[in-house]
Amino acid sequence: MQLVSTLTCPACGFAATETMPTDACQFFYDCKGCGIRLKPKAGDCCVFCSYGSVPCPPVQEAGRCCDR
DSSP: OOOEEEEEOTTTOOEEEEEOOSSSOOOOEEOTTTOOEEOOOTTOSSHHHHHBSSOOHHHHHHSOOTTO
């Protein structure tokens, strides 16, 4: 299982490598480039599944997250 993912901001293209939480979904992330608050896209459980290079740990492990 990979615990590190690179989030890429859709507004400015800034990329930041972050460690994902293993026990919760991360619903918000503030871009370190432009400051915009990222939220999951419709149908995704967290910002890592929407904007990350690697999906969150529950999706990696079970193919789903947060009882979806």
